[in-house]
Amino acid sequence: MRIAYFDCYSGISGDMTLGAFIDAGFDKELLLSLPEMLHLPQVRIEINKVVKEGLSATKVDVIFPHEHEHRHLKQIENIIDQSSLSVKTKELSKKIFNRLAEAEAKVHNVEKEKIHFHEVGALDAIIDITGSALAFTEMGIDKVYNGTVSVGGGQVKMAHGLYPVPAPATAYMLEDMDIRFGPVKKELVTPTGAAILSILREKDTVPPPYRIKNIGYGAGSADHAGIPNVLRLIIGEVDPLHESDRVILLECNIDDMNPQIFPYLIEKIIAEGAVEAYVTPIVMKKGRSAHLFSILVHSEKEDKIRDIIFKETTTIGIRRQEMQRYKLKRNLLRVNTRFGMVDIKEVIKDNGKAYRYPEFEECKKIAKEQDLPLIDVQKALEAELNK
Numbered sequence: 380m381r382i383a384y385f386d387c388y389s390g391i392s393g394d395m396t397l398g399a400f401i402d403a404g405f406d407k408e409l410l411l412s413l414p415e416m417l418h419l420p421q422v423r424i425e426i427n428k429v430v431k432e433g434l435s436a437t438k439v440d441v442i443f444p445h446e447h448e449h450r451h452l453k454q455i456e457n458i459i460d461q462s463s464l465s466v467k468t469k470e471l472s473k474k475i476f477n478r479l480a481e482a483e484a485k486v487h488n489v490e491k492e493k494i495h496f497h498e499v500g501a502l503d504a505i506i507d508i509t510g511s512a513l514a515f516t517e518m519g520i521d522k523v524y525n526g527t528v529s530v531g532g533g534q535v536k537m538a539h540g541l542y543p544v545p546a547p548a549t550a551y552m553l554e555d556m557d558i559r560f561g562p563v564k565k566e567l568v569t570p571t572g573a574a575i576l577s578i579l580r581e582k583d584t585v586p587p588p589y590r591i592k593n594i595g596y597g598a599g600s601a602d603h604a605g606i607p608n609v610l611r612l613i614i615g616e617v618d619p620l621h622e623s624d625r626v627i628l629l630e631c632n633i634d635d636m637n638p639q640i641f642p643y644l645i646e647k648i649i650a651e652g653a654v655e656a657y658v659t660p661i662v663m664k665k666g667r668s669a670h671l672f673s674i675l676v677h678s679e680k681e682d683k684i685r686d687i688i689f690k691e692t693t694t695i696g697i698r699r700q701e702m703q704r705y706k707l708k709r710n711l712l713r714v715n716t717r718f719g720m721v722d723i724k725e726v727i728k729d730n731g732k733a734y735r736y737p738e739f740e741e742c743k744k745i746a747k748e749q750d751l752p753l754i755d756v757q758k759a760l761e762a763e764l765n766k
């Protein structure tokens with residue numbers, strides 16, 4: 380799997396994103412041909428190497444005549460639809476522009492179709508967004524991650540007036556991202572940059588372990604004393620033998636509940652979508668015996684599982700912690716064995732070899748039906764499956 384990591388320590392903008400993609404290996408000739416693909420002959424793209432506070436980076440400039448036109452979403456979508464871009468690039472480009480329209484509509488309390496795109500409807504923004512979508516698809520990137528986004532500070536002048544940084548629409552598009560103010564009193568995240576990142580990125584900001592293949596630096600237009608105004612883009616390859624996801628750990632200490640309830644509770648929570656649930660004996664203050672009840676759950680199931688815990692147990696508080704989970708690749712199979720058809724789990728180890736394990740419930744079923752010792756059934760199946 381190929382991933383991209385956006386390191387936004389000096390913010391992000393459309394031109395910085397294009398420059399970072401070029402610097403990380405995207406075909407610059409393909410980007411230079413983008414105006415022709417969009418049927419925009421009045422637009423020209425320049426690509427140059429620059430140095431920002433001692434750091435070499437790629438600067439992309441979109442050259443076009445001054446225009447007074449304020450485009451609506453439909454007009455921009457028509458430009459994209461009539462282009463010679465691939466279907467995948469067209470759909471991604473329109474998705475980014477829709478994100479922009481939704482944010483602007485939320486700010487002004489109007490329907491997104493009625494939004495006038497001012498700064499972001501200009502020809503350079505169209506190039507920035509379609510160019511970023513083109514780079515993403517052509518470079519074969521599967522997932523995008525990002526670190527904490529530096530947004531700057533102070534105020535920024537826009538078409539409707541003077542606004543605090545980040546600008547209102549930009550702030551909406553940064554929802555669910557980790558941000559920090561500074562390190563300068565300027566706008567570091569533009570609406571175009573925020574829209575591109577918000578659509579491309581995974582909700583999980585921590586990527587799985589990966590090997591670095593390319594690093595690119597995309598330069599912004601401004602200069603910040605002592606701080607390189609660049610976006611760093613890291614292209615990496617994830618080992619296909621490993622998988623990763625984000626889970627939430629919910630925990631509570633319980634010392635005043637009949638422990639016979641735990642098996643029922645675990646079964647119910649797993650049935651409702653929890654990844655795992657388990658109980659650990661513990662000793663609390665004053666030597667009181669208790670149980671630590673732990674549940675792993677994905678974010679979309681968190682509220683439901685939390686409600687069950689409060690409803691079904693005596694706890695009055697739950698601790699919550701987000702964590703990264705690394706997993707070996709596994710497959711669930713049904714295979715024919717000496718005992719008949721059996722459900723098994725196949726796990727791919729680091730050495731690339733597949734190991735197969737019979738499901739416990741299957742072994743228990745066979746042991747009961749054939750009046751065999753459970754331990755013998757497990758050993759026989761493991762030996763047969765891995766011979």
